Structure formats: C-alpha cells, structure tokens
Amino acid sequence: MNVSASEPSATLLEMRDIVKTFPGVRALDGVTLSVHPGEVLALVGENGAGKSTLMKILAGAHRADSGSILIDGAVANITDPRSAERYGIGMIYQEFHLVPTLGAIENMLLGIEPCDGFFLNHAKARSLAEHTLTQLGSTIPFDLPAARMTVAQQQLVEIAKVLVRRARLIVMDEPTAALSEHEIDHLFALIAKLQADGVAFVYISHRLEELDRIADRITVLRDGRTVETRAASAFPRDEMIAAMVGRSIDTHFPALPPVDEHAPIVLEVLNLQQPPLFRSMHFTVRAGEILGLAGLVGAGRTQILRAIAGADPSDALVQIDGMPIPHATPGQAIDHGLAFLTEDRKAQGLVLGMSVRENTTLAHLKLFDRGLLLDTAKEEQETRRLVAALHTRTPNTAQLVRNLSGGNQQKVVLAKWLLGQARVFLFDEPTRGIDIGAKMEIYALLLALAEKGAAIVMVSSELPEILGMTHRLFVVREGTFVAEFARADYRADAIIAAATGATS
Amino acid sequence: MKRTFIKLSLALCALIAVIVLVNAFTYGAFFTPGNIVNVLRQITSNAILAVGQTFVIITAGIDLSVGSLVSLTGVVMALFANAMPASINGSVLVVLTLLLGATVGGLAGWINAFPVVRLGLPPFITTLAMMLVARGAAYELSHGRPVPLNSDAFMSTGTGFLFRGMLPQLPGLPIPVLWLAVVVIVFAIVLGKTRFGRYVYAIGGNEEAARLAGVRVGLIKTSVYVLSGICAAIAGLLLMARFASGSPQTGTGYELQAIAAVVVGGTSLVGGRGSILGTFVGAFLIGILNNVMNLHNIESYAQEIVLGGVILLAVILDQTLKRVLK
Numbered sequence: 001m002n003v004s005a006s007e008p009s010a011t012l013l014e015m016r017d018i019v020k021t022f023p024g025v026r027a028l029d030g031v032t033l034s035v036h037p038g039e040v041l042a043l044v045g046e047n048g049a050g051k052s053t054l055m056k057i058l059a060g061a062h063r064a065d066s067g068s069i070l071i072d073g074a075v076a077n078i079t080d081p082r083s084a085e086r087y088g089i090g091m092i093y094q095e096f097h098l099v100p101t102l103g104a105i106e107n108m109l110l111g112i113e114p115c116d117g118f119f120l121n122h123a124k125a126r127s128l129a130e131h132t133l134t135q136l137g138s139t140i141p142f143d144l145p146a147a148r149m150t151v152a153q154q155q156l157v158e159i160a161k162v163l164v165r166r167a168r169l170i171v172m173d174e175p176t177a178a179l180s181e182h183e184i185d186h187l188f189a190l191i192a193k194l195q196a197d198g199v200a201f202v203y204i205s206h207r208l209e210e211l212d213r214i215a216d217r218i219t220v221l222r223d224g225r226t227v228e229t230r231a232a233s234a235f236p237r238d239e240m241i242a243a244m245v246g247r248s249i250d251t252h253f254p255a256l257p258p259v260d261e262h263a264p265i266v267l268e269v270l271n272l273q274q275p276p277l278f279r280s281m282h283f284t285v286r287a288g289e290i291l292g293l294a295g296l297v298g299a300g301r302t303q304i305l306r307a308i309a310g311a312d313p314s315d316a317l318v319q320i321d322g323m324p325i326p327h328a329t330p331g332q333a334i335d336h337g338l339a340f341l342t343e344d345r346k347a348q349g350l351v352l353g354m355s356v357r358e359n360t361t362l363a364h365l366k367l368f369d370r371g372l373l374l375d376t377a378k379e380e381q382e383t384r385r386l387v388a389a390l391h392t393r394t395p396n397t398a399q400l401v402r403n404l405s406g407g408n409q410q411k412v413v414l415a416k417w418l419l420g421q422a423r424v425f426l427f428d429e430p431t432r433g434i435d436i437g438a439k440m441e442i443y444a445l446l447l448a449l450a451e452k453g454a455a456i457v458m459v460s461s462e463l464p465e466i467l468g469m470t471h472r473l474f475v476v477r478e479g480t481f482v483a484e485f486a487r488a489d490y491r492a493d494a495i496i497a498a499a500t501g502a503t504s
Numbered sequence: 505m506k507r508t509f510i511k512l513s514l515a516l517c518a519l520i521a522v523i524v525l526v527n528a529f530t531y532g533a534f535f536t537p538g539n540i541v542n543v544l545r546q547i548t549s550n551a552i553l554a555v556g557q558t559f560v561i562i563t564a565g566i567d568l569s570v571g572s573l574v575s576l577t578g579v580v581m582a583l584f585a586n587a588m589p590a591s592i593n594g595s596v597l598v599v600l601t602l603l604l605g606a607t608v609g610g611l612a613g614w615i616n617a618f619p620v621v622r623l624g625l626p627p628f629i630t631t632l633a634m635m636l637v638a639r640g641a642a643y644e645l646s647h648g649r650p651v652p653l654n655s656d657a658f659m660s661t662g663t664g665f666l667f668r669g670m671l672p673q674l675p676g677l678p679i680p681v682l683w684l685a686v687v688v689i690v691f692a693i694v695l696g697k698t699r700f701g702r703y704v705y706a707i708g709g710n711e712e713a714a715r716l717a718g719v720r721v722g723l724i725k726t727s728v729y730v731l732s733g734i735c736a737a738i739a740g741l742l743l744m745a746r747f748a749s750g751s752p753q754t755g756t757g758y759e760l761q762a763i764a765a766v767v768v769g770g771t772s773l774v775g776g777r778g779s780i781l782g783t784f785v786g787a788f789l790i791g792i793l794n795n796v797m798n799l800h801n802i803e804s805y806a807q808e809i810v811l812g813g814v815i816l817l818a819v820i821l822d823q824t825l826k827r828v829l830k
Contacts (some may be wrong), residue, residue, distance in 0.1 A: 362719070
C-alpha cells in the first residue's frame with residue numbers, strides 16, 4: 001500500500017488488517033485504510049471487492065473476525081450500530097432508511113427525541129433539527145412526509161440525521177446514483193462545506209469520473225484487500241481501473257469452446273423496451289453460445305432478463321428456434337423452453353421451507369402427474385439423479401432447502417431448471433455468494449449446457465466471470481446497450497469504462 | 505424423515521397423554537366408544553370448516569367468512585329444498601341441495617379471492633367484508649327467522665346412523681361423522697398427494713419463487729377460497745339437516761373456532777406449513793376439551809377461558825418444538 005503524499009498529523013479513523021469471513025466466502029482479507037479529519041476518502045472496487053462488508057463493519061452491522069479499528073488513535077470497540085454512532089460514525093446507505101410517513105424533523109430525531117419526562121418536547125425538537133437543517137441550507141417544508149420528498153431531499157434528511165447525532169465521519173454509499181447533475185453539484189458543495197467544518201467522508205462510488213471532483217485520496221479494494229491508496233490528483237483513471245481489475249482474468253475458468261458460426265439462432269429478442277428502465281434492444285443468441293450482459297448494479301440487466309422470462313409484463317417479441325413464444329407469464333415461457341435463474345435465490349429462486357425434492361420438481365411438476373396424483377417415486381428418482389449429477393451436498397432429498405449452504409442451494413436452483421428440456425437459459429448472477437469450488441462446478445455446467453446446444457444469457461457483476469465465461473458481451477448502462485464486445489476484443493478496462501460511462 | 509418421525513411420535517405421545525389424563529379426570533366416562541363418537545359428531549362442522557381453512561392458511565391467507573357462509577348456504581339450501589316438489593326422490597333432493605349450496609359457497613369464495621388476486625388486497629379485509637355481507641344476506645333471505653325444512657329427506661343426513669346395533673356398546677356411526685371422514689380423507693389426499701396441493705404449499709412458502717417457477721398463483725389462490733366456501737356449504741348442509749331448518753343465526757363465531765383448530769393442528773399462519781391430518785387432530789383435541797368440560801359441568805363461560813388458554817399453549821408448544829427440532 002502506498003502512503004499518500006500529504007498526510008496530516010491526526011488520524012480520525014484507521015482500519016487495520018480487517019478480516020471477515022462468511023460461510024464459504026472470505027469477504028475481507030486484510031483491509032487497511034485511514035481517514036483524516038475534513039478529508040474525503042473515496043473507496044472504489046468491483047462488485048464483490050468488499051466495500052459494503054467493510055462499511056457494515058464500521059457501522060456495527062457486522063463484526064470483524066480480526067483486525068482493529070482506531071478512532072482518534074485509540075482502539076474503538078464497535079459492537080452495534082449504537083456504538084458506531086457514539087464514535088461519531090454516520091452511515092448513509094444507498095437505500096435510505098427513512099420512515100415514509102414522517103417528516104424531516106421526526107425522521108432526523110427518530111430514537112433520540114428530546115422529552116420532558118413522558119412527553120415529547122416539540123419545541124426543543126424543532127429548534128434542534130432546524131439548526132442542523134439551516135446549516136445544510138435545507139428548504140424542505142417541515143410537514144412534508146419523506147415519501148413525498150425527492151431523492152435529493154431524502155438524502156439531505158439522511159445527512160442531517162447523522163449530523164444531529166454529531167457524526168464526524170460520514171460514510172456514503174453510491175450517493176449520486178439517483179441524483180440529477182444539478183443535485184450532484186449541490187451535494188458536492190454541501191460535502192465541501194461540511195469538510196471545512198472538519199467532517200470527514202468515506203465516499204463509495206462506481207462513477208470513477210466524479211472522483212476527481214470530490215475525493216482527496218482514493219483507496220482501491222480488490223478481492224477483500226486494500227491494493228492501493230493514492231492522492232486523487234496522482235491517480236489517473238486507467239491506473240485506477242487496472243488496480244481494480246488486477247489479476248489475470250482467465251486463470252480459473254474452463255476453456256470455452258468457440259461457437260460454430262453456422263450454429264442456428266436459438267434465441268432472438270426483438271423490440272425489447274420498457275421505458276424508463278430500458279430502451280429498444282434487439283439481440284440473438286446461437287446454439288451453444290453464452291452471451292454476457294455486463295454493467296453496474298442497477299443498469300437494467302436484471303429487468304432485461306425478467307422481461308424475456310415473463311416475470312414482468314413486456315411487449316418484446318421473443319423467438320425460440322425461430323418461433324415466437326408467448327411470455328405473458330413465467331409459466332408460458334417455461335412451457336416453451338425458457339429457464340430463468342434469478343439473482344436472489346432466497347427471495348425468488350427457492351421455497352426455503354420445502355424439501356430438495358419439492359424444489360427440484362416445482363417448475364416442471366406436470367411431468368410427474370400420474371392421473372390425479374403425483375408420482376412421488378418418479379420425483380424421488382429424478383431428484384436423486386440431479387443431486388448426483390450436480391454433486392449437491394445434502395443428506396437426502398427430503399432435507400429442507402433452508403438447511404443447505406449457499407452453494408448447494410444454488411445447485412438446487414440449477415437442478416430445478418435442468419429438469420425440463422429448456423432451450424434457453426437466462427442466468428442472473430449465477431455464482432453470487434457461493435464459494436470457489438461451487439463456482440467452478442457451475443461454470444462446468446454452463447459449458448455442458450452450451451455444448452448440448454442451449455442458448456445462454458448470463459448477467460454477472462463479477463468482471464472476471466463475465467470475461468471468462470462468455471463468447472460475446474453487451475455492456476448495459478442506464479437501460480441500454482452501450483457497447484458490444486466479441487471475445488477476441490475483451491479488455492477489462494474498456495468494459496469498465498463503458499459500464500461507468502467514463503470516456504477515456 | 506427423522507424429523508417428521510420424531511414430530512409424529514411426540515404428537516402421538518401428547519395425544520395418548522391427553523386421553524389418559526382426560527380419562528382419569530372423568531373417572532372413565534370419557535373413554536367409552538359412545539363418548540368418542542359423540543365427540544366426533546360434535547366436531548363435525550368445525551372440522552370440515554377447518555379443513556377448508558387449512559388450504560387458505562397454508563397459502564398465507566385467512567378466511568373469516570366461513571361462519572357466515574354456513575348460515576347463508578343453510579338458509580339458501582332450506583329455501584331451495586322447500587321450493588322443490590314433494591314428489592322428488594329424497595337422495596336426489598339432498599344432492600341437488602348440496603350442489604346449490606356448494607355453488608353459493610364457492611361463488612362467495614371466488615368473490616373473496618378476486619380482490620386478493622387482482623388488486624392485492626389483504627384477505628383479512630375481503631373475507632371480513634364477506635362475513636358481514638353473507639350474514640346480512642342470510643337474514644334478508646330468511647326475514648330474520650329460521651327456515652324450517654318441509655321435507656324429511658334430510659333427516660338421515662343430519663341425525664342418522666350407520667351400522668346401528670352392530671356393536672352393543674356403540675350407537676352406530678353417525679352419518680355426519682361419515683361426511684367428516686370423507687371430507688378429511690379426500691382433502692388430505694388433495695393437499696398431500698396432488699400437484700394442486702404442492703402448489704398450495706409453494707405459494708405459502710414463497711409466492712414469488714412459485715410464480716417464477718410457472719405456478720399460476722392467481723388460479724391456485726382463487727381455488728383455495730372457493731374450496732373453503734364449498735367446505736362451509738357442506739358444514740351448512742349438515743347443520744341445516746341436523747336442526748331441520750336453515751337459520752341465519754348458525755355459525756356465529758365458527759370462523760374463529762376453525763382457525764383455532766387449524767392453528768392447534770400445527771399449521772403456520774405465516775403459510776407454507778401444515779396438514780389436513782394435523783387440522784383434524786386440532787379439531788379433535790378442542791372437541792375433547794369441550795367434552796371433558798361438559799362432563800365436569802363446567803359452565804360455558806369458563807369453558808371459553810380454558811379454551812383460549814389451551815390454544816395459546818398449543819401454539820407455544822408447537823413453536824418450541826419447531827425450534828428444538830431445527
């Protein structure tokens with residue numbers, strides 16, 4: 001790690017060698033960073049580099065396995081969100097945490113309302129809140145409920161909320177993601193003003209182009225480690241991207257056989273649009289081809305898959321093997337050979353309280369009808385076959401899916417979709433939150449599907465994965481394809497530049 | 505497998521313990537075949553309502569309208585039976601009457617489900633509304649008075665016995681209990697062994713995952729409310745037959761007793777978990793409790809207090825068991 005050029009004497013926050021493991025995943029593997037009073041430290045890295053985990057540790061939402069946190073040079077023992085607050089740390093997450101029905105003052109003072117004995121002291125509350133809001137130059141009417149505020153107004157209330165709790169260090173996660181240009185200018189001016197008062201910021205952003213304007217120093221995380229810290233003025237964007245991507249990308253991926261250029265087109269999607277989420281798109285996927293959709297979280301990639309799979313209503317024309325298929329509901333799309341593996345397996349992919357067998361057969365249960373009843377023996381047989389084929393670790397097929405590890409849960413999701421005779425597979429973040437061993441098995445499976453002539457579309461936020469496992473990729477930004485790359489032209493920095501809108 | 509086995513054996517032990525205790529408490533008066541049959545007859549309508557309710561609750565819904573539907577279908581069926589020519593064959597009349605009642609109950613269930621499925625309203629609200637509407641309609645149609653049956657074609661359905669005198673100590677098998685047995689067995693198979701039943705569990709366990717797996721969530725949800733309405737009509741028929749009249753007052757509070765039986769039977773109000781057999785055991789345990797308190801001449805007000813306590817205890821026990829077994 002490089003030490004910045006001009007280091008002020010006092011250090012507000014220091015995090016040393018922070019390590020955090022989740023079952024099967026080493027999320028943080030020795031992160032070290034420091035923040036000085038009145039400074040903006042930008043934290044950048046790919047999805048999954050460990051930024052959110054690190055910030056959750058700082059906020060007291062998670063506890064580190066090892067490593068230390070120092071505040072004003074003394075060891076801080078952050079055990080829960082309240083203690084983080086006492087140390088002067090304020091978190092502003094990307095998803096705001098305001099009570100929609102309450103106004104600015106009530107939200108700011110939630111949990112710390114000034115009271116006279118049993119009763120709220122409205123006058124005191126008002127003067128307390130008003131002081132902070134004026135300091136921030138707020139014009140939000142006091143009776144406006146949070147639900148009716150603009151995103152920028154809500155963000156202001158969030159900032160006021162941490163300031164009224166005497167925060168000296170404010171962590172902001174993707175603060176500009178939902179703001180207009182004008183609102184961003186306003187936010188940056190506000191940050192500068194608070195900096196002058198000695199408030200420090202940890203600023204997490206994917207928008208590399210805005211870091212020049214806002215950051216004093218930049219720390220790059222990769223694979224749960226700090227790889228570099230430099231003064232923002234001495235960190236050209238291409239070097240920053242190189243530091244983020246780092247490792248050679250094709251090390252642990254299986255060799256991808258080329259697609260036969262005469263292979264028939266299996267999937268064709270026409271007129272895919274759903275303003276304001278995404279706009280007019282058209283693409284085809286050949287038999288045996290894996291098409292990647294790269295881009296930032298929230299770029300609209302998931303919505304594209306959902307529209308094709310019938311999860312959301314869409315006017316798009318979807319053709320499989322040249323025949324238009326109905327896709328008004330997921331059931332219709334499934335019946336016509338489409339399989340959609342959602343990104344959030346717990347919320348959308350599995351019925352956690354059901355068994356491995358019941359989950360495996362759920363999407364193709366019609367195959368197991370025997371008269372009016374279900375042929376459970378056949379169900380059992382098919383499930384066992386898939387458990388064996390995918391090496392799913394489960395004591396038996398009656399085990400509740402809830403009790404399996406993430407990787408094995410994902411294999412149950414895969415089994416569910418392998419059971420049918422799908423021609424098209426849509427994978428949304430197929431390896432999220434699972435360990436490297438299970439990842440490798442899933443990659444092998446993708447290849448096997450492609451080899452059998454399926455058309456595959458894969459969304460992944462892990463750049464190495466999308467570079468290693470696809471034949472061709474589109475970069476999605478703000479709901480539209482901004483670039484297309486053939487495998488031979490894959491360059492991580494160019495893809496990141498396209499995804500972030502950085503024009504280098 | 506092992507988990508289910510432990511759970512079943514524990515439930516069985518609890519049941520035996522209850523019976524032994526009850527037997528001791530009642531100096532042997534409880535555990536006579538005659539009294540057991542008596543309990544079964546007493547729980548018939550509650551258990552049938554609870555069977556329908558089980559489907560609804562497993563999808564994470566609730567049906568508050570069933571008590572009122574018992575009286576509405578009862579009144580409608582009594583009016584219908586009275587309007588039919590006296591020359592009609594008795595069994596044919598019973599079947600036709602039930603078909604009409606089931607249509608009315610099923611239709612009410614469909615109306616319950618429509619706003620739930622299409623507009624996303626909470627079923628608590630739609631079925632609460634139906635509870636009021638159906639009760640009001642029953643009073644309107646009957647002008648506030650019970651509608652006495654002209655025909656005696658329903659006598660055996662309500663109060664008849666099968667195998668009478670085959671065993672000296674048994675009065676025979678009451679016909680309503682036979683109905684109960686058929687309902688329990690048929691719906692236990694529907695819930696446990698068919699694709700429809702599997703979808704019911706899947707929706708209660710994770711509606712979005714079920715939808716994305718191609719399950720027609722709207723159709724299945726509508727079906728469970730229709731089914732619950734049909735169960736209300738069956739209970740309505742049995743009660744009407746038993747009292748030889750369709751009364752707008754019957755069924756008051758039955759919806760809550762049915763929910764109690766479902767919950768005591770181990771079905772989770774959160775959805776995704778439960779069984780018809782469990783519901784039957786729940787209804788039976790509540791029936792035993794009522795029976796024992798009757799045998800002890802405990803007044804009905806005190807009975808309700810005890811019943812409330814027992815329901816709470818049963819659910820606490822079930823939750824604890826679930827945690828321990830996890």
